[in-house]
Amino acid sequence: MNGLRADTRLAWQLLRGAGRREWWRIALTAAGAALATGLAQAAVTLLLLRGSYGIPHAHGLLDQPGTRAGIVVGLLLSFVPVLGFLGQCARVGAVHRDRRLAGLRLAGAALWQVRRIAALETGIACLLGSVVMTCCAAVAVLLTWSAPTGAAWAGLALVAVAVPVAGAGAGALALRRVVASPLGRVRRVAPRSGRTYPAALLVVTVTALLVVTATGGGTGGRVRWQGPAVVCALVLAAGVGAVWLSGTVSRLTGRLLAARARTAATLIAAERLRADPWAAARTHAALLLVTVTGTAFLCVRHALLAGLAAADRPVADPAYYTAGLELTGAALLVALFLALSALAVAGAESLGARRRTLAAQVASGVPRAVLNRALLLETALPLAPALPAAGAGGLAAGAWYSALTGAGSLPWTALLIAPAVYASCLLASAATLPLLNRGVRPGELRYA
Amino acid sequence: MSTRHILLGLLASGPSHGYDLKRRHDERFPQARPLAYGQVYTTLQRLVRDGLAEVDGTGSDGGPERTAYRTTEAGARELARWAAEVAPPAPYVTNEIFTKVVVSALADGDPAAYLRDQRAAHLARMRELTAVKTAPGADLATVLSADYALNHLDADLRWMTTTAARLTTLTAEVDAT
Amino acid sequence: MRHTDTGDAAAPLLAASDLVKTYGGTEALRGASLDLRAGETVAVTGASGSGKSTLLHCLAGMVRPDSGTVRYAGERLEEAPERRLSELRRTDFGMVFQFGQLIPELTALDNVALPLMLGGSGRTEARERAGTWMERFGVWGQRELRPGQMSGGQAQRTALARALVTGPAVVFADEPTGALDSLASERVMTVLTQTVRESGTAVLLVTHDALVAAYADREVALRDGVTAPAGVGV
Structure with missing residues (x-):
């Protein structure tokens, strides 16, 4: 216990002495943790409700166990982009952190000590986000719920503790290779494979399915779980396929273009993709998933609305149905925003890690325009085939659902999702370009 | 020898x-x-x-x-x-440069000025030796002997640089004795 | 060879006078002056923190001095627009740093070919010309390796090839052998001096090592941001 206190103090001191880059990481991690806490707390609160209620929100969608389960699944699925975002934030300043932890090892810290300090660093940031969000959640619960149950409070508290603990665990897991050697892996960050992300995706989806079946069963097994299960499986398959596609496409475009590149910008972008295709795949995974889901969602929405309009007798409260659709749409937009933020964070981090090389290029007269183009191409090249493929996957799922319900037609807006995501990706990438112009100074050439 | x-x-x-x-x-x-x-x-x-x-x-x-x-x-x-046979590492400092600096400090001379001139002479000689060594077709014996001389001159030069920085204290200490 | 004719053989190719540069309260340069004639190699020496690198950055148009002038072939660099400076560094200047100037993802050959491609050469032509330079610098066998796979000496010789491939009039070398052992350092310096002697390229060599400075034709010593006449380096 004494050791833990000393480590906590050390982790706190390291955080206090950290530079601006580190504060960025903490702020972003805290924001991600806050989102995760909020989602989990909402899901837990809804899960603890049994039977029917009269909740004056969301057009009565929260009243019945069946629709409530759907919302819980939606909330849980929203975890995917949040996790992706958090994963990206953990990488901010990874090179610096690697050096610092290697320094700790050299100073005589044991492997488990360094791991604990690294975990605590992430844990503290997550705790910050979790505390802020829990306060907000408590206020919200008090305002909306006349008599919150003890179980609800316990659930909130459990989540508030679980998120920092999970964050610390993930931090230790992410740094498992970094802290293995006292000399650090400072110089070269070896390419990682893209296995972790699909695995996390699988875990989240399976959890969501279990939750639906478990809570749905509580009301007498009247929830038709086959439909949602198939949709989830399709989304999952499309998502994993998209990640795999993105990595493979990155590697292939890199290899093919590196041999044939005519201009300096293409050559640099292609060689960077070839060197680490999974870096791109990791960042693009959430984007591809959003594209699949978004495209499928627009088809499903179209079919449902068509079904409502064609119903024999007029529906008493159409808002009851449309509210669910709008909620899902909003969740997808938030997911897209998070995925784009992760992309921008990844771009900024990559610029930060390569400051010295970039400064040397500018010093040798490589025009900034060439470096800017290389940076944009790095995003544009692998997404060019992957996004249409993701869109096609979503469209296939949507068409299948549409055929199932007999709606027969598909909305043309579904076709716009992939190009729109592509354009916003380029914009998010372009947003990091000012960092390139600002961060590249001759001063970077002075030190190792 | x-x-x-x-x-x-x-x-x-x-x-x-x-x-x-x-x-x-x-x-x-x-x-x-x-x-x-x-x-x-x-x-x-x-x-x-x-x-x-x-x-x-x-x-x-x-x-x-x-x-x-x-x-x-x-x-x-x-x-x-x-x-x-292993040659004994030189146990005594008998170098003229060292002697001149100390004597110059004792006699209220200008050791700093002397060091500047000596440094310039050393560097000029090092440039000559480097030119000899890097000339195309230089044989092994030439390269080895130039290297030997260069490294000794470099050692002198380092000592002179450190000494110049120390000179004020050195002068004070020599004066005190 | 790309020599800018100033019309006056005695006029220096690159001349800096009374350079002053302050970084956040620290005076890196407090009146540094230096002339570099076409084809000559000048070593800038001095203790760490004496302003050597800042002087090189000012001369190469990477940093603008607070006051003082830098003239390259009659052109005032301290007031030239950034675009022009970048162009000069690409065409007329070559850069070698202690390490880190090679792009880690590119092969050695592509790294050397990069300046030529930026200058508008086709990839095949650029790689061919880059190849002859790598052969000259004894790194032809490493052409398909990436910088991380080469030894320090090989990487520096590749960097030299990259700096010289466009036929610059001036090469700026900031501690080019700082991370090398004595033999690797000697090989880098020998190949550099021999090449620039043949091509008539001027070199500004920043170093704290007298053994490296001895490869130059003359020495300019910096002390606390001020240049001293030859020999007054200590």
């Missing part, structure tokens, strides 16, 4: 006479002081006296008469022993 052993080493490749030995020495050790002709002969006679070398024969080739020498078995053994 042992002229005896240098001559024994040169004789190891085969019999030769005094003038030839001097010429080969000056070729092999271009950065060393050239051997005096008289010194070669006295040393050869001592080697013969000690049984390390012997007269191989005399010839004239139409010119003045020359005696050729060759190494003996004892000479080869002595050469091997000497070549393997």
